[in-house]
Amino acid sequence: MSIKCRFCPIRNFPLFQQLSEAEVAFMERFKVGEMTVQPDTPILSAGSSSPQIFTALKGFGLRYKLLEDGRRQVLSFIFPGDLIGLQAGVMNQMTHSVDSTTSMTLCVFNRNELWSLFRNFPARAYDLTWIAASEERFLGEALTAIGQKSAFESMCWALSRIYRRLEALQMDERRSVPLPYRQQDLADALGLSLVHTNKTLAKLRERQIANWSEGRLTVNDIQALEEMGLVESKLPRPRPLI
């Protein structure tokens, strides 16, 4: 039994732009169902052209690209509110893969409806473009981190971004948020080796800035984290929720 959008558990967070009742009603028609997946389940894979697009409602996932020889670049961590598969939606081809990390609940939308959305709901179409532009913006930031910043700086950037996002989802409790990934995932996101990632995390712990262990990230000094990560815009801006 699928949740109606009007009862969406995350829609009312300040992180998301608020919709009128009519708009929520439209979303309910656009949503064709819900899907729950086990941990470590492939959701979309590179090269495929899924008939569906998703929005993460609950749980954590990973967006990544693989090279032939097995090297992996993690493009982003997926949190509740993230749209999954827009690429396949508009370009008919995924160039990256998406896996769940924990068990997840996903809203399911029909790719065929995309076109009718563009024809009939220009405001939602605009939101889709907004989301695509926002992903582009994020990847530009990531590129800058990996290309220009030291391992330590990149890690501060990544952890502060993650913390701020989960905080906006009100998942924070006493400066701590759930972060159920492996160190290898962060290593692959930052283009670092596992060992060096581990040692850099240890340094952050020693210096009492942040502590990521046992699936939780605790940030003792968010200001230091943001400064050392050369973070530009601290707080996530309100985004459309499709």
Next chain:
Amino acid sequence: MSIKCRFCPIRNFPLFQQLSEAEVAFMERFKVGEMTVQPDTPILSAGSSSPQIFTALKGFGLRYKLLEDGRRQVLSFIFPGDLIGLQAGVMNQMTHSVDSTTSMTLCVFNRNELWSLFRNFPARAYDLTWIAASEERFLGEALTAIGQKSAFESMCWALSRIYRRLEALQMDERRSVPLPYRQQDLADALGLSLVHTNKTLAKLRERQIANWSEGRLTVNDIQALEEMGLVESKLPRPRPLI
């Protein structure tokens, strides 16, 4: 005096999706003018919210982000056909800057018209989303190059991408395309030092794979370049031209 879209010098290349006459007529109304800029001129800058968006018609440019301390990440090279400023268009805020490298001719569009485009021309709105998704896809590829590949591999990837794109714009003559950037620009794109970039280019020259000098890139062995760059999809796919 501004060129009518129907006489657009690049629109008929196979690189671009072809429009009906009615659609071209609409583009002519959407286009408010043309702008030419000198080499090394700022076109858009990070933080600003330009009232205009552009399409490059002629010339070469750079998209980049600066850190406070002056480090620079080049996000992409801008070639004819590229849309500039979509971010500012939909998100009302540029997070990167765009400069011309050579003199450029740009088609100018009015940001205010964007919304009317979404309301009245869903097919063009769809194209905008397509373009944003395509930029995202490109940055994901770049991230994978910088994060996972060796300097040599990244450079092969970059040069082959550039060559294929300029080839699609029919700027190639006997395996050679214009590429009027400095080595520093490529270095900043790949997150490498200038010196190492120079040495890697020298290696490609020695091995008779590719030769970038005096503003031209000559590719002797495109296959080797693509293999060593671990390039996934060799040819650029047809894109909308806004």
Next chain:
DNA sequence: CGGTGAGTTGATACGCATCAACAGAAGTGG
């Protein structure tokens, strides 16, 4: 109770950064 996966830590190696010096081309002012 062996096996597997995640995290940790120390030793060593190497890719790339940094430093330094020079050459050639192009611009600039006396």
Next chain:
DNA sequence: CCACTTCTGTTGATGCGTATCAACTCACCG
């Protein structure tokens, strides 16, 4: 016209940041 500077490209010497290798711990699981 020539000194002079500035910019870009080139090359060699040295050093650092991060990768790689290896070994161990602990938790979990069948």
